[in-house]
Amino acid sequence: MTDPLRAGFGQRLAESVRARGALCVGIDPHPSLLHAWDLDETPQSLERFAMTAVEALAGEVAVLKPQSAFFEVYGSAGIAVLERTIREARQAGALVLLDIKRGDIGSTMTAYAMAYLDEHAPLAADAITVSPYLGYGSLAAAIGIAEQTGRGVFVLARTSNPEGAGLQRSIHGSGDSVAQYIVDSAAETNAGAEPMGHVGVVAGATIGADELDFSRLNGPILAPGLGAQGATVHSLRAVFGAALPNVLPATARDVLRHGPTVDGLRAAAHRVRDEVNDLLRD
Numbered sequence: 001m002t003d004p005l006r007a008g009f010g011q012r013l014a015e016s017v018r019a020r021g022a023l024c025v026g027i028d029p030h031p032s033l034l035h036a037w038d039l040d041e042t043p044q045s046l047e048r049f050a051m052t053a054v055e056a057l058a059g060e061v062a063v064l065k066p067q068s069a070f071f072e073v074y075g076s077a078g079i080a081v082l083e084r085t086i087r088e089a090r091q092a093g094a095l096v097l098l099d100i101k102r103g104d105i106g107s108t109m110t111a112y113a114m115a116y117l118d119e120h121a122p123l124a125a126d127a128i129t130v131s132p133y134l135g136y137g138s139l140a141a142a143i144g145i146a147e148q149t150g151r152g153v154f155v156l157a158r159t160s161n162p163e164g165a166g167l168q169r170s171i172h173g174s175g176d177s178v179a180q181y182i183v184d185s186a187a188e189t190n191a192g193a194e195p196m197g198h199v200g201v202v203a204g205a206t207i208g209a210d211e212l213d214f215s216r217l218n219g220p221i222l223a224p225g226l227g228a229q230g231a232t233v234h235s236l237r238a239v240f241g242a243a244l245p246n247v248l249p250a251t252a253r254d255v256l257r258h259g260p261t262v263d264g265l266r267a268a269a270h271r272v273r274d275e276v277n278d279l280l281r282d
């Protein structure tokens with residue numbers, strides 16, 4: 001295995017996907033899931049939930065994606081659980097994509113990058129989600145620090161929620177859609193990187209067929225929306241076409257609802273992973 005601190009994120013992700021299959025499982029401790037697992041809404045229960053997910057999945061799937069909001073709800077106690085979740089998941093071999101969807105003016109973005117992408121940060125993950133609403137250029141500090149530390153960013157391009165379409169499909173000054181402009185901006189950053197660059201994009205598995213051209217991206221595509229939001233593994237081919245090998249399908253509730261047993265969670269993740277493997281082989 002390549003030293004995670006010396007290889008770029010594109011390479012580390014490619015290796016992890018090769019070894020474990022293309023799947024990202026979200027750790028989203030929704031109140032409804034806590035209840036379904038017979039847990040209450042306390043930091044102790046949050047910890048039990050997250051640690052069970054880590055035990056079941058961190059040695060199995062390529063990427064785990066804790067959703068920060070569900071931890072932040074509990075204040076500092078929740079953040080402590082998030083720190084432990086990130087640390088233990090990484091130690092068990094998963095890449096951790098922290099879902100925080102940050103985006104701000106450049107100087108503030110530097111602070112966010114130091115909080116989540118700096119080697120010594122308590123919440124340092126392998127990658128984070130970022131929002132380009134303040135302009136792709138405002139993300140430069142995060143993109144730069146990620147590159148220096150062997151980490152990655154996933155920029156929201158065409159999100160899985162129905163409300164995203166109006167804004168993201170509107171026409172940008174470049175003449176393409178806003179979403180395509182984001183994909184093309186990431187492509188410029190990733191140009192020439194081997195095996196691919198460290199700037200991914202987010203494009204929901206729920207979006208229309210062939211809506212975006214990913215042919216120049218040279219980076220990963222996080223595709224949330226499988227399961228609870230209605231997309232299926234089968235639908236990925238129509239949405240992503242030739243870009244399928246770079247797609248990292250993501251699902252949270254559809255796996256987590258098979259807890260609280262470690263075996264149940266693992267079997268659910270394996271089922272989705274195997275479906276994705278079959279799709280990629282076809």
Ligand SMILES: O=C(O)c1cc(=O)[nH]c(=O)n1[C@@H]1O[C@H](COP(=O)(O)O)[C@@H](O)[C@H]1O
Pocket residue numbers: 026028067099129158159160161202203204224225226227228229250251252253254
């Ligand atoms: O960035 C994300 O991960 C994300 C982007 C997007 O377009 N849609 C989306 O659902 N997500 C996240 O992916 C997860 C989806 O969870 P499930 O619908 O339970 O699979 C949530 O944590 C969302 O915040």
